[in-house]
Amino acid sequence: MRSNRPGGPHWLREPADPNALVDHLWSRTATKTDGVLAVGGVPLPELVREHGSPAYVLDEADFRARARAFRDAFSDYDVYYAGKAFLCTTVARWLAEDGLSLDVCSGGELAVAERAGFPMERVGFHGNNKTLGELERAVELGVGRVIVDSFDEIERLAAVTTELGRTTGVLVRVTAGVEAHTHEYIATAHEDQKFGFSIAGGDALEAARRVLAAPGLRLLGLHSHIGSQIFDTSGFEVAARRVLALHARIATELDVVMPEMDLGGGFGIAYTTQDDPSDPETLATGMSEIVEHECRALGIDRPRLSIEPGRAIVGPSMCTVYEVGTVKEVALDGGARRSYVSVDGGMSDNIRTALYDADYSATLASRASTSPAALARVVGKHCEAGDIVVKDEFLPGDVRPGDLVAVPGTGAYCRSMASNYNHALRPPVIGVRDGKTFTVLRRETEADLLATDVGIS
Incomplete structure (x- = not known):
């Protein structure tokens, strides 16, 4: 595997x-051009003058090109x-028009798909x-398929289909005992975690047996997801x-040949120069x-x-633009110095760093x-020491209040995990x-x- 970059500023090169x-x-x-960043032909200073900051900037041409690249390669x-990366009615309509399917994981995401008229x-x-x-x-x-994740859910879904007189396609999510080389909280195929039925422990086979015996459930296949990035x-x-x-x-x-199998997603993107993701054609091959x-x-x-790319489509298609509010220089061990560049967003619009x-x-x-260039840390405006957007980056040494700073690769799990922290x-x-x-x-x-x-009427 192409390894993730080591953490900390020692891997940075000016x-x-x-x-x-x-x-x-x-x-x-x-x-x-002349230092001004433009996306989709729109200079970001113009975008900020019209829409304010901070703002997520979504490149439609890039998103749709990446979606079609996965469709064509596979x-x-x-x-x-994978709608959890970022989903809205506009994106759902693009996906429908470009011939992709959609994975949702909540009633709210399903409501977005319904509102968009997604098939x-x-x-x-x-x-x-x-x-x-x-x-x-x-x-x-x-819904074309429900990915079941527990014995309780199999029983619950069977009761629903019986009551409604419907039949629903089902995939059984399994854990294969493989841990992706990634952060503990986004590695999902090892045994000690909340997702899926264990293959090694026999639960996955028993889950398939129960789906086959349940009224209104049609066993389509198995689903496996090994992690992210x-x-x-x-x-x-x-x-x-x-x-x-x-x-x-x-x-x-069990005398049944299941017609499908889902290999999951988790395909990575480049967040820094140290990342070297594979393209869809290489992955497909x-x-x-x-x-x-x-x-x-x-x-x-x-x-x-089937596969489930999310981050690999929307991640690079979006950046976030911020306005700098303050700049503070601090001394580091060994005599080095770092600028703390404070922007008008932070962990409420990108929690992933924290x-x-x-x-x-x-x-x-x-x-x-x-x-x-000077070593800088881009930080947010929230009342948390861990409110960091970019841990270590070389920016021009004269960055000052009123400048705009843009962060690439914020399409996945930034707006979708955004909060109202500090209101x-x-x-x-x-x-x-x-x-x-x-x-x-x-x-x-x-x-x-x-x-x-x-609280007050």
């Missing part, structure tokens, strides 16, 4: 030109976009604790071997070779495969600078295309913030 744009970290339409698969037969419903109401809604809407296919090899072995065992012992090899060894036909120790990059977006207002998502802007999600207002506060 850039030859702090004004330069590292192209592979940004969406494909991002350019810099042409004999079903490609489910329900192309929706998969994830989650380890779906409520009775969520399952009822999924069955009523005709994965850079190549090596981690999938052991998982595929174990899941396909179970697939074959179910055919032999590698994963298909793994499955075909294992199927030949087991003497079974290859099931219809939650996962994630690394990001940044660039001065509003002007050129002739100042030498902050969540930023808008502004789409850009062919030199024009359009609002995807509007900025929250104080009226939004106070709407649920019913």
